[in-house]
Amino acid sequence: MEPGVSGTLLMLSGSVFTKQCQPVPQALVDVWQADDSGQYDNAGYRLRGHVLSDQSGRYQIETIVPGLYPGRTRHIHVKVQAPSGPALTTQLYFPGEARNNSDGIFNKAMLLPITDGPNGKQATFNFVLNVA
Numbered sequence: 001m002e003p004g005v006s007g008t009l010l011m012l013s014g015s016v017f018t019k020q021c022q023p024v025p026q027a028l029v030d031v032w033q034a035d036d037s038g039q040y041d042n043a044g045y046r047l048r049g050h051v052l053s054d055q056s057g058r059y060q061i062e063t064i065v066p067g068l069y070p071g072r073t074r075h076i077h078v079k080v081q082a083p084s085g086p087a088l089t090t091q092l093y094f095p096g097e098a099r100n101n102s103d104g105i106f107n108k109a110m111l112l113p114i115t116d117g118p119n120g121k122q123a124t125f126n127f128v129l130n131v132a
């Protein structure tokens with residue numbers, strides 16, 4: 001999130017875990033998405049950014065609900081990587097979207113549990129990486 005971006009605020013938070021449910025500190029959580037009108041900023045890279053998980057494996061990202069663009073359902077791109085580990089590249093989806101039924105790469109395992117938050121929407125999503 002940065003000044004001048006319009007849309008519905010979305011607070012996305014959660015944890016990064018190993019397959020044994022151990023927290024992954026310093027995991028890279030890299031996200032990119034379309035703006036409220038379905039446009040990607042491929043010049044200034046607005047609405048692209050990354051955070052590192054904390055010592056408990058927790059991350060928090062402040063963004064907006066992405067807009068729709070032709071051919072896809074609503075989604076946020078994400079890449080999650082443990083330090084020196086393999087990257088998980090996937091997308092997060094939104095419940096109740098008509099296009100979830102027609103988007104060929106939609107994955108219900110990646111549905112965000114969206115609820116109303118104090119200033120917009122919020123969701124908690126945990127990632128499990130293929131690391132010991």
Ligand code: FE
Nearest residue numbers: 034072075077
């Ligand atoms: Fe996309």
